[in-house]
Amino acid sequence: MPANKHINKRINKLVVIGVGLIGGSFALALKKARIVKQVVGVGRSRKNLQVALRLGVIDKAETDAARAVVGADLVLIGAPVGQMPGIFARIAPALPKHAVVTDAGSTKQDVIAAARRHLGAHFAQFVPAHPIAGTEHSGAGAAFPELFRDRNLILLPQKETNAAAVRLVRAAWLACGARIVRLEAAEHDEIFGAVSHLPHVVAFALVNQLAQRRDAKRLLGFSGGGLRDTVRIAGSSPEMWRDICIANRAALVPLVDGFISELEAARAALAVGDGESLEHMFRTAQKARARWLLKRK
Amino acid sequence: MPANKHINKRINKLVVIGVGLIGGSFALALKKARIVKQVVGVGRSRKNLQVALRLGVIDKAETDAARAVVGADLVLIGAPVGQMPGIFARIAPALPKHAVVTDAGSTKQDVIAAARRHLGAHFAQFVPAHPIAGTEHSGAGAAFPELFRDRNLILLPQKETNAAAVRLVRAAWLACGARIVRLEAAEHDEIFGAVSHLPHVVAFALVNQLAQRRDAKRLLGFSGGGLRDTVRIAGSSPEMWRDICIANRAALVPLVDGFISELEAARAALAVGDGESLEHMFRTAQKARARWLLKRK
Helix, strand or coil, rough: CCCCCCCCCCCCEEECCCCCCHHHHHHHHHHHEEEEEEEEEECCCCCHHHHHHHHCCCEECCCCHHHHCCCCEEECCCCCHHHHHHHHHHHHCCCCCEEEEEECCCCCHHHHHHHHHHHHHHHHEEEEEHHHHHHHCCHHCCCCCCCCCCCEEEEECCCCCHHHHHHHHHHHHHHCEEEEEEEHHHHHHHHHHHHHHHHHHHHHHHHHHHHCCCCHHHHHHHHCHHHHCHHHHHHHHHHHHHHHHHCHEEEEEHHHHHHHHHHHHHHHHCCCCCCHHHHEEEEEEEHHHHCCCCCCC | CCCCCCCCCCCEEEEEECCHHHHHHHHHHHHHHCEEEEEEEECCCHHHHHHHHHHHCEEEEECCCHHHHCCCCCEEEECCCCHHHHHHHHHHCCCCCCCCEEEECCHHHHHHHHHHHHHHHHHEEEEEEEECCCCCCHHHHHHCCCCCCEEEECCCEEEEEEHHHHHHHHHHHHHCCEEEEEHHHHHHHHHHHHHHHHHHHHHHHHHHHHHHCCCHHHHHHHCCHHHHHHHHHCCCHHHHHHHHHHHHHHHHHHHHHHHHHHHHHHHHHHCCCCHHHHHHHHHHHHHHHHCCCCCCC
Protein backbone atom coordinates (compact mmCIF):
# COMPACT_ATOMS: atom_id res chain seq x y z
CA MET A 1 0.00 0.00 0.00
CA PRO A 2 1.55 3.36 -0.96
CA ALA A 3 2.04 6.00 1.71
CA ASN A 4 -0.06 9.14 1.33
CA LYS A 5 1.84 12.29 0.32
CA HIS A 6 0.94 13.91 3.65
CA ILE A 7 2.11 11.14 5.91
CA ASN A 8 5.31 9.10 5.90
CA LYS A 9 4.17 6.08 7.86
CA ARG A 10 0.91 4.25 8.08
CA ILE A 11 -1.29 4.23 11.14
CA ASN A 12 -1.59 0.57 12.15
CA LYS A 13 -4.40 1.05 14.61
CA LEU A 14 -6.80 3.97 14.64
CA VAL A 15 -9.33 4.04 17.48
CA VAL A 16 -12.41 6.19 16.97
CA ILE A 17 -14.34 6.83 20.16
CA GLY A 18 -17.81 7.96 19.09
CA VAL A 19 -18.44 6.62 15.59
CA GLY A 20 -20.84 9.32 14.43
CA LEU A 21 -20.87 11.60 11.42
CA ILE A 22 -17.47 13.13 12.26
CA GLY A 23 -15.64 10.11 13.69
CA GLY A 24 -17.03 7.84 10.98
CA SER A 25 -16.13 10.22 8.16
CA PHE A 26 -12.59 10.61 9.55
CA ALA A 27 -12.18 6.81 9.54
CA LEU A 28 -13.56 6.50 6.00
CA ALA A 29 -11.34 9.32 4.70
CA LEU A 30 -8.17 7.77 6.18
CA LYS A 31 -9.13 4.37 4.83
CA LYS A 32 -9.70 5.86 1.40
CA ALA A 33 -6.30 7.60 1.61
CA ARG A 34 -4.85 4.18 2.52
CA ILE A 35 -2.93 5.42 5.52
CA VAL A 36 -4.73 3.42 8.16
CA LYS A 37 -4.61 -0.33 8.56
CA GLN A 38 -7.22 -1.13 11.20
CA VAL A 39 -10.02 1.02 12.61
CA VAL A 40 -11.53 0.12 15.97
CA GLY A 41 -14.76 1.88 16.81
CA VAL A 42 -15.97 2.51 20.34
CA GLY A 43 -19.52 3.56 21.15
CA ARG A 44 -22.42 3.33 23.53
CA SER A 45 -24.88 2.13 20.92
CA ARG A 46 -24.42 -1.45 19.71
CA LYS A 47 -26.81 -0.72 16.89
CA ASN A 48 -24.74 2.19 15.62
CA LEU A 49 -21.53 0.13 15.89
CA GLN A 50 -23.16 -2.62 13.84
CA VAL A 51 -24.11 -0.09 11.17
CA ALA A 52 -20.49 1.15 11.22
CA LEU A 53 -19.17 -2.42 10.83
CA ARG A 54 -21.62 -3.25 8.05
CA LEU A 55 -20.74 -0.09 6.11
CA GLY A 56 -17.00 -0.70 6.53
CA VAL A 57 -16.54 2.48 8.55
CA ILE A 58 -14.79 0.42 11.24
CA ASP A 59 -13.17 -3.03 11.22
CA LYS A 60 -13.86 -3.93 14.83
CA ALA A 61 -16.31 -2.73 17.46
CA GLU A 62 -15.63 -2.25 21.16
CA THR A 63 -17.78 -0.95 23.97
CA ASP A 64 -14.93 -0.39 26.42
CA ALA A 65 -12.71 2.56 25.46
CA ALA A 66 -9.85 1.46 27.76
CA ARG A 67 -9.67 -1.98 26.16
CA ALA A 68 -9.93 -0.46 22.68
CA VAL A 69 -6.95 1.91 23.00
CA VAL A 70 -4.47 -0.86 23.86
CA GLY A 71 -1.97 -0.87 20.98
CA ALA A 72 -3.44 2.24 19.38
CA ASP A 73 -1.33 4.63 17.29
CA LEU A 74 -3.96 7.33 16.95
CA VAL A 75 -7.12 7.89 18.98
CA LEU A 76 -9.81 10.28 17.75
CA ILE A 77 -12.50 11.22 20.25
CA GLY A 78 -15.61 12.11 18.29
CA ALA A 79 -18.06 11.88 21.21
CA PRO A 80 -20.22 14.78 22.50
CA VAL A 81 -17.99 17.17 24.47
CA GLY A 82 -19.84 16.43 27.73
CA GLN A 83 -18.52 12.88 27.63
CA MET A 84 -14.91 13.81 27.00
CA PRO A 85 -13.76 14.17 30.65
CA GLY A 86 -15.02 10.63 31.40
CA ILE A 87 -13.37 9.27 28.24
CA PHE A 88 -10.01 10.90 29.01
CA ALA A 89 -10.12 9.49 32.56
CA ARG A 90 -11.02 6.03 31.28
CA ILE A 91 -8.37 5.76 28.55
CA ALA A 92 -5.47 7.51 30.34
CA PRO A 93 -4.13 4.39 32.17
CA ALA A 94 -4.48 2.17 29.05
CA LEU A 95 -2.88 4.40 26.39
CA PRO A 96 0.43 3.17 24.91
CA LYS A 97 3.19 5.76 25.40
CA HIS A 98 3.49 6.55 21.71
CA ALA A 99 -0.27 6.88 21.09
CA VAL A 100 -1.40 10.27 19.82
CA VAL A 101 -4.82 11.44 21.00
CA THR A 102 -6.91 14.04 19.22
CA ASP A 103 -10.54 15.15 19.36
CA ALA A 104 -13.20 16.72 17.18
CA GLY A 105 -15.05 18.65 19.86
CA SER A 106 -16.89 21.83 18.90
CA THR A 107 -15.71 23.61 22.07
CA LYS A 108 -12.07 23.79 22.98
CA GLN A 109 -11.37 25.46 26.33
CA ASP A 110 -13.37 22.84 28.24
CA VAL A 111 -11.98 19.88 26.29
CA ILE A 112 -8.39 21.06 26.72
CA ALA A 113 -8.95 21.62 30.47
CA ALA A 114 -10.43 18.12 30.81
CA ALA A 115 -7.53 16.55 28.89
CA ARG A 116 -5.01 18.41 31.04
CA ARG A 117 -6.79 17.21 34.17
CA HIS A 118 -7.19 13.56 33.19
CA LEU A 119 -4.39 12.62 30.77
CA GLY A 120 -1.49 13.41 33.11
CA ALA A 121 1.88 13.08 31.36
CA HIS A 122 0.07 11.92 28.23
CA PHE A 123 -1.32 15.46 27.78
CA ALA A 124 1.80 16.19 25.65
CA GLN A 125 0.49 13.59 23.17
CA PHE A 126 -2.94 15.26 22.95
CA VAL A 127 -3.59 17.51 19.94
CA PRO A 128 -6.88 19.44 20.29
CA ALA A 129 -8.70 19.93 17.00
CA HIS A 130 -12.09 20.87 15.55
CA PRO A 131 -13.15 20.08 11.98
CA ILE A 132 -15.60 22.71 10.66
CA ALA A 133 -17.88 20.33 8.86
CA GLY A 134 -21.10 18.54 9.51
CA THR A 135 -24.62 18.06 8.34
CA GLU A 136 -27.84 17.85 10.33
CA HIS A 137 -27.56 14.05 10.19
CA SER A 138 -26.04 11.97 12.97
CA GLY A 139 -24.60 8.48 13.35
CA ALA A 140 -22.25 6.19 11.45
CA GLY A 141 -24.80 5.80 8.66
CA ALA A 142 -24.42 9.50 7.80
CA ALA A 143 -20.60 9.31 7.48
CA PHE A 144 -18.87 9.82 4.13
CA PRO A 145 -15.17 10.21 3.29
CA GLU A 146 -15.49 13.60 1.52
CA LEU A 147 -17.05 15.40 4.48
CA PHE A 148 -13.88 17.33 5.30
CA ARG A 149 -12.74 18.16 1.76
CA ASP A 150 -11.83 21.89 1.52
CA ARG A 151 -13.20 22.48 5.01
CA ASN A 152 -11.30 24.19 7.80
CA LEU A 153 -9.69 22.07 10.47
CA ILE A 154 -8.87 24.16 13.51
CA LEU A 155 -5.72 22.90 15.18
CA LEU A 156 -4.96 24.08 18.71
CA PRO A 157 -1.66 22.61 19.95
CA GLN A 158 -0.76 23.71 23.49
CA LYS A 159 2.66 24.75 24.76
CA GLU A 160 3.17 21.21 26.13
CA THR A 161 2.15 19.43 22.92
CA ASN A 162 4.83 17.29 21.22
CA ALA A 163 5.71 18.48 17.74
CA ALA A 164 5.61 14.93 16.35
CA ALA A 165 2.08 14.44 17.66
CA VAL A 166 1.00 17.68 15.96
CA ARG A 167 2.59 16.51 12.71
CA LEU A 168 0.70 13.21 12.77
CA VAL A 169 -2.69 14.81 13.42
CA ARG A 170 -2.02 17.54 10.86
CA ALA A 171 -1.06 14.95 8.24
CA ALA A 172 -4.17 12.85 8.96
CA TRP A 173 -6.47 15.83 8.46
CA LEU A 174 -4.61 16.95 5.33
CA ALA A 175 -5.19 13.44 3.99
CA CYS A 176 -8.92 14.02 4.64
CA GLY A 177 -8.70 17.07 2.36
CA ALA A 178 -9.04 19.66 5.13
CA ARG A 179 -7.33 23.06 5.35
CA ILE A 180 -5.40 23.52 8.57
CA VAL A 181 -5.99 26.74 10.54
CA ARG A 182 -4.52 27.54 13.97
CA LEU A 183 -6.45 29.41 16.63
CA GLU A 184 -6.19 30.05 20.36
CA ALA A 185 -8.80 28.13 22.35
CA ALA A 186 -10.55 31.22 23.77
CA GLU A 187 -10.73 32.83 20.34
CA HIS A 188 -12.04 29.58 18.87
CA ASP A 189 -14.84 29.37 21.42
CA GLU A 190 -15.87 32.99 20.88
CA ILE A 191 -15.87 32.67 17.07
CA PHE A 192 -17.81 29.41 16.94
CA GLY A 193 -20.15 30.60 19.68
CA ALA A 194 -21.12 33.38 17.28
CA VAL A 195 -21.16 31.62 13.89
CA SER A 196 -22.30 28.15 14.97
CA HIS A 197 -23.59 27.73 18.53
CA LEU A 198 -25.82 30.82 18.49
CA PRO A 199 -27.43 29.89 15.12
CA HIS A 200 -28.18 26.42 16.49
CA VAL A 201 -29.89 27.87 19.59
CA VAL A 202 -31.85 30.20 17.29
CA ALA A 203 -32.96 27.39 14.97
CA PHE A 204 -34.00 25.10 17.83
CA ALA A 205 -35.88 27.97 19.53
CA LEU A 206 -37.70 28.91 16.32
CA VAL A 207 -38.97 25.38 15.64
CA ASN A 208 -39.87 25.02 19.31
CA GLN A 209 -42.00 28.12 19.29
CA LEU A 210 -43.96 26.94 16.26
CA ALA A 211 -44.16 23.32 17.44
CA GLN A 212 -45.77 24.27 20.74
CA ARG A 213 -48.81 25.78 19.03
CA ARG A 214 -52.01 23.78 18.87
CA ASP A 215 -52.15 24.39 15.12
CA ALA A 216 -48.49 23.38 14.62
CA LYS A 217 -49.19 20.65 12.08
CA ARG A 218 -51.41 22.78 9.88
CA LEU A 219 -49.14 25.82 10.29
CA LEU A 220 -45.97 24.00 9.32
CA GLY A 221 -47.82 22.42 6.41
CA PHE A 222 -47.85 25.91 4.87
CA SER A 223 -44.15 26.53 5.31
CA GLY A 224 -41.87 26.96 2.31
CA GLY A 225 -38.18 26.73 1.56
CA GLY A 226 -37.38 29.76 3.71
CA LEU A 227 -38.35 28.17 7.01
CA ARG A 228 -36.96 24.80 5.93
CA ASP A 229 -33.46 26.21 5.37
CA THR A 230 -33.58 28.51 8.39
CA VAL A 231 -34.19 25.58 10.73
CA ARG A 232 -32.25 22.84 8.93
CA ILE A 233 -29.70 22.71 11.75
CA ALA A 234 -32.52 22.10 14.27
CA GLY A 235 -32.26 18.52 12.99
CA SER A 236 -28.87 18.16 14.70
CA SER A 237 -28.29 15.91 17.70
CA PRO A 238 -29.95 17.41 20.82
CA GLU A 239 -27.43 15.71 23.12
CA MET A 240 -24.42 16.93 21.18
CA TRP A 241 -25.75 20.49 21.10
CA ARG A 242 -26.73 20.46 24.76
CA ASP A 243 -23.11 19.59 25.57
CA ILE A 244 -21.68 22.24 23.23
CA CYS A 245 -23.96 24.99 24.52
CA ILE A 246 -23.35 24.12 28.18
CA ALA A 247 -19.58 23.83 27.62
CA ASN A 248 -19.41 27.19 25.86
CA ARG A 249 -22.02 29.02 27.89
CA ALA A 250 -19.61 31.71 29.06
CA ALA A 251 -19.30 32.88 25.44
CA LEU A 252 -22.84 31.94 24.42
CA VAL A 253 -24.90 33.76 27.06
CA PRO A 254 -23.70 37.25 26.00
CA LEU A 255 -24.27 36.28 22.35
CA VAL A 256 -27.86 35.23 23.09
CA ASP A 257 -28.32 38.51 24.99
CA GLY A 258 -27.01 40.46 22.02
CA PHE A 259 -29.38 38.65 19.71
CA ILE A 260 -32.36 39.29 21.99
CA SER A 261 -31.44 43.03 21.94
CA GLU A 262 -31.37 42.92 18.15
CA LEU A 263 -34.85 41.35 18.09
CA GLU A 264 -36.13 43.86 20.62
CA ALA A 265 -35.00 46.68 18.33
CA ALA A 266 -36.89 45.08 15.44
CA ARG A 267 -39.92 44.57 17.67
CA ALA A 268 -39.86 48.24 18.73
CA ALA A 269 -39.71 49.39 15.10
CA LEU A 270 -42.58 47.05 14.18
CA ALA A 271 -44.74 48.16 17.10
CA VAL A 272 -44.68 51.81 15.98
CA GLY A 273 -44.71 51.05 12.24
CA ASP A 274 -41.20 52.47 11.78
CA GLY A 275 -40.48 51.08 8.32
CA GLU A 276 -37.34 53.17 7.89
CA SER A 277 -35.50 51.62 10.85
CA LEU A 278 -36.66 48.18 9.85
CA GLU A 279 -35.47 48.59 6.29
CA HIS A 280 -32.11 49.89 7.54
CA MET A 281 -31.69 46.72 9.66
CA PHE A 282 -32.70 44.45 6.81
CA ARG A 283 -30.45 46.22 4.31
CA THR A 284 -27.41 46.08 6.61
CA ALA A 285 -27.98 42.35 7.01
CA GLN A 286 -28.55 41.77 3.31
CA LYS A 287 -25.34 43.61 2.39
CA ALA A 288 -23.27 41.83 5.05
CA ARG A 289 -24.52 38.46 3.84
CA ALA A 290 -23.68 39.33 0.24
CA ARG A 291 -20.21 40.57 1.20
CA TRP A 292 -19.15 37.90 3.65
CA LEU A 293 -21.30 34.82 3.35
CA LEU A 294 -22.66 34.47 -0.17
CA LYS A 295 -19.67 32.99 -1.89
CA ARG A 296 -18.62 30.69 0.93
CA LYS A 297 -19.21 26.96 0.79
CA MET B 1 -51.81 27.90 -30.47
CA PRO B 2 -53.64 25.23 -28.44
CA ALA B 3 -55.54 26.26 -25.36
CA ASN B 4 -54.15 24.98 -22.08
CA LYS B 5 -56.22 22.29 -20.33
CA HIS B 6 -56.87 24.65 -17.41
CA ILE B 7 -58.12 27.59 -19.41
CA ASN B 8 -60.59 27.80 -22.27
CA LYS B 9 -59.57 31.10 -23.78
CA ARG B 10 -56.27 32.85 -24.19
CA ILE B 11 -55.30 35.98 -22.34
CA ASN B 12 -54.59 38.55 -25.03
CA LYS B 13 -52.96 41.09 -22.78
CA LEU B 14 -51.40 40.33 -19.43
CA VAL B 15 -50.06 43.31 -17.48
CA VAL B 16 -47.51 42.57 -14.77
CA ILE B 17 -46.96 45.47 -12.40
CA GLY B 18 -43.66 44.79 -10.66
CA VAL B 19 -41.60 42.49 -12.88
CA GLY B 20 -39.60 40.79 -10.14
CA LEU B 21 -39.02 37.17 -9.27
CA ILE B 22 -42.74 36.47 -8.76
CA GLY B 23 -44.28 38.65 -11.47
CA GLY B 24 -41.60 37.64 -13.96
CA SER B 25 -41.96 33.94 -13.24
CA PHE B 26 -45.76 34.20 -13.58
CA ALA B 27 -45.33 35.80 -17.02
CA LEU B 28 -42.80 33.17 -18.12
CA ALA B 29 -44.99 30.28 -16.90
CA LEU B 30 -48.07 31.58 -18.76
CA LYS B 31 -46.00 32.16 -21.90
CA LYS B 32 -44.64 28.63 -21.66
CA ALA B 33 -48.19 27.30 -21.22
CA ARG B 34 -49.11 29.30 -24.34
CA ILE B 35 -52.15 30.91 -22.82
CA VAL B 36 -50.98 34.50 -22.98
CA LYS B 37 -50.42 36.53 -26.12
CA GLN B 38 -48.77 39.74 -24.96
CA VAL B 39 -47.14 40.60 -21.65
CA VAL B 40 -46.69 44.24 -20.70
CA GLY B 41 -44.39 44.88 -17.77
CA VAL B 42 -44.61 47.92 -15.53
CA GLY B 43 -41.88 48.92 -13.13
CA ARG B 44 -39.97 51.71 -11.45
CA SER B 45 -36.57 50.54 -12.63
CA ARG B 46 -35.84 51.00 -16.34
CA LYS B 47 -32.83 48.74 -15.94
CA ASN B 48 -34.91 45.87 -14.58
CA LEU B 49 -37.52 46.33 -17.34
CA GLN B 50 -34.74 46.16 -19.92
CA VAL B 51 -33.51 42.90 -18.40
CA ALA B 52 -37.10 41.61 -18.53
CA LEU B 53 -37.42 42.58 -22.21
CA ARG B 54 -34.06 41.08 -23.12
CA LEU B 55 -34.86 37.77 -21.38
CA GLY B 56 -38.31 37.61 -23.01
CA VAL B 57 -40.08 37.83 -19.67
CA ILE B 58 -42.16 40.71 -21.06
CA ASP B 59 -42.92 41.89 -24.60
CA LYS B 60 -43.33 45.57 -23.83
CA ALA B 61 -42.21 47.85 -21.02
CA GLU B 62 -44.21 50.68 -19.46
CA THR B 63 -43.46 53.01 -16.59
CA ASP B 64 -47.04 54.26 -16.18
CA ALA B 65 -49.37 51.62 -14.71
CA ALA B 66 -52.54 53.48 -15.78
CA ARG B 67 -51.43 53.60 -19.41
CA ALA B 68 -50.34 49.96 -19.29
CA VAL B 69 -53.67 48.53 -18.12
CA VAL B 70 -55.65 49.98 -21.05
CA GLY B 71 -56.95 46.95 -22.94
CA ALA B 72 -55.72 44.48 -20.32
CA ASP B 73 -57.45 41.14 -19.75
CA LEU B 74 -55.50 40.21 -16.63
CA VAL B 75 -53.40 42.40 -14.34
CA LEU B 76 -51.02 40.84 -11.81
CA ILE B 77 -49.62 43.17 -9.17
CA GLY B 78 -46.29 41.75 -8.06
CA ALA B 79 -44.98 44.92 -6.38
CA PRO B 80 -44.05 45.20 -2.67
CA VAL B 81 -47.27 45.36 -0.63
CA GLY B 82 -46.51 48.90 0.57
CA GLN B 83 -46.95 50.14 -3.01
CA MET B 84 -50.26 48.40 -3.65
CA PRO B 85 -52.62 51.14 -2.39
CA GLY B 86 -50.99 53.64 -4.76
CA ILE B 87 -51.12 51.18 -7.65
CA PHE B 88 -54.81 50.37 -7.10
CA ALA B 89 -55.61 54.09 -6.99
CA ARG B 90 -53.61 54.74 -10.15
CA ILE B 91 -55.07 51.92 -12.29
CA ALA B 92 -58.71 52.05 -11.08
CA PRO B 93 -59.90 54.73 -13.58
CA ALA B 94 -58.06 53.12 -16.52
CA LEU B 95 -59.09 49.46 -16.11
CA PRO B 96 -61.35 48.00 -18.84
CA LYS B 97 -64.62 46.69 -17.33
CA HIS B 98 -63.78 43.06 -18.09
CA ALA B 99 -60.20 43.19 -16.76
CA VAL B 100 -59.45 40.83 -13.90
CA VAL B 101 -56.95 42.04 -11.29
CA THR B 102 -54.97 39.81 -8.99
CA ASP B 103 -51.95 40.21 -6.75
CA ALA B 104 -49.09 38.19 -5.30
CA GLY B 105 -48.73 40.07 -2.02
CA SER B 106 -47.38 38.21 1.02
CA THR B 107 -49.91 39.89 3.33
CA LYS B 108 -53.59 39.81 2.59
CA GLN B 109 -55.73 41.81 5.03
CA ASP B 110 -53.99 45.08 4.13
CA VAL B 111 -53.97 44.41 0.37
CA ILE B 112 -57.67 43.48 0.35
CA ALA B 113 -58.54 46.58 2.39
CA ALA B 114 -56.55 48.77 -0.03
CA ALA B 115 -58.23 47.19 -3.07
CA ARG B 116 -61.66 47.65 -1.51
CA ARG B 117 -60.86 51.30 -0.82
CA HIS B 118 -59.40 52.19 -4.21
CA LEU B 119 -60.92 49.90 -6.85
CA GLY B 120 -64.55 50.94 -6.30
CA ALA B 121 -66.96 48.84 -8.37
CA HIS B 122 -64.00 47.05 -9.89
CA PHE B 123 -63.33 45.38 -6.53
CA ALA B 124 -65.59 42.52 -7.71
CA GLN B 125 -63.01 41.82 -10.43
CA PHE B 126 -60.15 41.63 -7.91
CA VAL B 127 -59.00 38.15 -6.84
CA PRO B 128 -56.52 38.31 -3.93
CA ALA B 129 -53.83 35.63 -4.09
CA HIS B 130 -50.43 34.67 -2.66
CA PRO B 131 -48.08 32.18 -4.29
CA ILE B 132 -45.95 30.38 -1.67
CA ALA B 133 -42.74 30.38 -3.63
CA GLY B 134 -39.63 32.45 -3.86
CA THR B 135 -35.92 32.41 -3.53
CA GLU B 136 -33.59 34.91 -1.92
CA HIS B 137 -32.98 36.45 -5.35
CA SER B 138 -34.89 39.45 -6.65
CA GLY B 139 -35.61 41.04 -10.01
CA ALA B 140 -36.63 39.93 -13.48
CA GLY B 141 -33.25 38.24 -13.99
CA ALA B 142 -34.11 35.74 -11.23
CA ALA B 143 -37.45 34.72 -12.78
CA PHE B 144 -38.00 31.21 -14.15
CA PRO B 145 -41.19 29.49 -15.35
CA GLU B 146 -41.02 26.51 -12.95
CA LEU B 147 -40.97 28.62 -9.78
CA PHE B 148 -44.57 27.76 -8.88
CA ARG B 149 -44.59 24.08 -9.84
CA ASP B 150 -46.13 22.01 -6.99
CA ARG B 151 -46.18 25.06 -4.73
CA ASN B 152 -49.22 26.30 -2.88
CA LEU B 153 -51.15 29.22 -4.30
CA ILE B 154 -53.37 30.73 -1.63
CA LEU B 155 -56.56 32.08 -3.18
CA LEU B 156 -58.73 34.44 -1.13
CA PRO B 157 -61.86 35.44 -3.06
CA GLN B 158 -64.11 37.83 -1.12
CA LYS B 159 -67.90 37.73 -0.91
CA GLU B 160 -68.10 40.39 -3.65
CA THR B 161 -65.68 38.62 -6.04
CA ASN B 162 -67.10 37.54 -9.41
CA ALA B 163 -66.99 33.78 -9.94
CA ALA B 164 -65.68 34.20 -13.50
CA ALA B 165 -62.77 36.33 -12.24
CA VAL B 166 -61.89 33.63 -9.68
CA ARG B 167 -62.01 30.99 -12.43
CA LEU B 168 -59.60 32.93 -14.64
CA VAL B 169 -57.05 33.52 -11.86
CA ARG B 170 -57.36 29.93 -10.65
CA ALA B 171 -56.82 28.61 -14.19
CA ALA B 172 -53.77 30.84 -14.70
CA TRP B 173 -52.11 29.57 -11.52
CA LEU B 174 -52.98 25.96 -12.32
CA ALA B 175 -51.26 26.50 -15.65
CA CYS B 176 -48.19 27.61 -13.66
CA GLY B 177 -48.26 24.21 -11.93
CA ALA B 178 -49.43 25.53 -8.55
CA ARG B 179 -51.78 23.81 -6.10
CA ILE B 180 -54.76 25.99 -5.16
CA VAL B 181 -55.56 26.40 -1.45
CA ARG B 182 -58.23 28.70 0.00
CA LEU B 183 -57.76 30.59 3.25
CA GLU B 184 -59.42 33.47 5.08
CA ALA B 185 -57.29 36.62 5.04
CA ALA B 186 -56.83 36.82 8.82
CA GLU B 187 -55.85 33.16 9.03
CA HIS B 188 -53.46 33.63 6.11
CA ASP B 189 -51.70 36.55 7.80
CA GLU B 190 -51.34 34.67 11.09
CA ILE B 191 -49.98 31.52 9.41
CA PHE B 192 -47.47 33.31 7.19
CA GLY B 193 -46.52 35.65 10.02
CA ALA B 194 -45.39 32.51 11.86
CA VAL B 195 -43.83 30.39 9.11
CA SER B 196 -42.42 33.13 6.88
CA HIS B 197 -42.34 36.68 8.26
CA LEU B 198 -40.93 35.73 11.68
CA PRO B 199 -38.14 33.57 10.18
CA HIS B 200 -37.17 36.49 7.92
CA VAL B 201 -36.96 38.88 10.88
CA VAL B 202 -34.87 36.25 12.73
CA ALA B 203 -32.48 35.74 9.80
CA PHE B 204 -32.00 39.48 9.22
CA ALA B 205 -31.46 40.05 12.97
CA LEU B 206 -28.91 37.24 13.21
CA VAL B 207 -26.77 38.51 10.33
CA ASN B 208 -27.08 42.04 11.66
CA GLN B 209 -25.79 41.08 15.07
CA LEU B 210 -22.71 39.40 13.59
CA ALA B 211 -22.16 42.10 10.95
CA GLN B 212 -21.99 44.86 13.54
CA ARG B 213 -18.96 43.34 15.23
CA ARG B 214 -15.53 44.78 14.54
CA ASP B 215 -14.28 41.29 13.72
CA ALA B 216 -17.25 40.54 11.42
CA LYS B 217 -15.17 39.73 8.37
CA ARG B 218 -12.86 37.31 10.17
CA LEU B 219 -15.72 35.82 12.17
CA LEU B 220 -17.91 35.14 9.16
CA GLY B 221 -14.90 33.72 7.36
CA PHE B 222 -15.09 30.82 9.82
CA SER B 223 -18.79 30.13 9.26
CA GLY B 224 -19.96 26.85 7.77
CA GLY B 225 -23.04 25.53 6.04
CA GLY B 226 -25.15 25.86 9.18
CA LEU B 227 -25.02 29.64 9.35
CA ARG B 228 -25.22 29.92 5.56
CA ASP B 229 -28.54 28.07 5.40
CA THR B 230 -29.92 29.67 8.54
CA VAL B 231 -29.53 33.15 7.08
CA ARG B 232 -30.13 32.41 3.38
CA ILE B 233 -33.38 34.38 3.46
CA ALA B 234 -31.52 37.43 4.81
CA GLY B 235 -30.57 37.87 1.15
CA SER B 236 -34.19 38.80 0.35
CA SER B 237 -35.25 42.29 -0.70
CA PRO B 238 -35.11 44.67 2.31
CA GLU B 239 -37.82 46.89 0.82
CA MET B 240 -40.20 44.02 0.17
CA TRP B 241 -39.71 42.63 3.67
CA ARG B 242 -40.03 46.03 5.30
CA ASP B 243 -43.45 46.33 3.63
CA ILE B 244 -44.53 42.81 4.59
CA CYS B 245 -43.47 43.18 8.21
CA ILE B 246 -45.06 46.59 8.59
CA ALA B 247 -48.28 45.44 6.87
CA ASN B 248 -48.54 42.36 9.08
CA ARG B 249 -47.22 43.86 12.28
CA ALA B 250 -50.39 43.14 14.26
CA ALA B 251 -49.71 39.42 13.84
CA LEU B 252 -45.92 39.72 13.83
CA VAL B 253 -45.30 41.63 17.08
CA PRO B 254 -46.78 38.88 19.31
CA LEU B 255 -44.83 36.28 17.32
CA VAL B 256 -41.55 38.16 17.88
CA ASP B 257 -42.47 38.42 21.57
CA GLY B 258 -43.09 34.68 21.74
CA PHE B 259 -39.75 34.01 20.10
CA ILE B 260 -37.93 36.34 22.51
CA SER B 261 -39.54 34.41 25.41
CA GLU B 262 -38.32 31.16 23.91
CA LEU B 263 -34.76 32.55 23.68
CA GLU B 264 -34.98 33.88 27.23
CA ALA B 265 -35.86 30.38 28.44
CA ALA B 266 -32.81 28.99 26.62
CA ARG B 267 -30.66 31.80 28.04
CA ALA B 268 -31.86 31.05 31.58
CA ALA B 269 -31.04 27.36 31.19
CA LEU B 270 -27.59 28.22 29.78
CA ALA B 271 -26.82 30.71 32.55
CA VAL B 272 -27.28 28.10 35.29
CA GLY B 273 -25.84 25.19 33.26
CA ASP B 274 -29.21 23.41 33.14
CA GLY B 275 -28.42 20.87 30.42
CA GLU B 276 -31.59 18.89 31.00
CA SER B 277 -33.94 21.77 30.14
CA LEU B 278 -31.80 22.72 27.17
CA GLU B 279 -31.78 19.17 25.82
CA HIS B 280 -35.56 18.96 26.25
CA MET B 281 -35.99 22.13 24.17
CA PHE B 282 -33.60 20.91 21.48
CA ARG B 283 -35.21 17.47 21.35
CA THR B 284 -38.74 18.88 21.05
CA ALA B 285 -37.55 21.02 18.14
CA GLN B 286 -35.67 18.20 16.47
CA LYS B 287 -38.69 15.90 16.64
CA ALA B 288 -41.10 18.56 15.39
CA ARG B 289 -38.84 19.30 12.45
CA ALA B 290 -38.58 15.60 11.59
CA ARG B 291 -42.34 15.13 11.86
CA TRP B 292 -43.57 18.23 10.09
CA LEU B 293 -40.86 19.82 8.04
CA LEU B 294 -38.35 17.24 6.89
CA LYS B 295 -40.19 15.79 3.94
CA ARG B 296 -41.62 19.05 2.67
CA LYS B 297 -40.28 20.74 -0.44
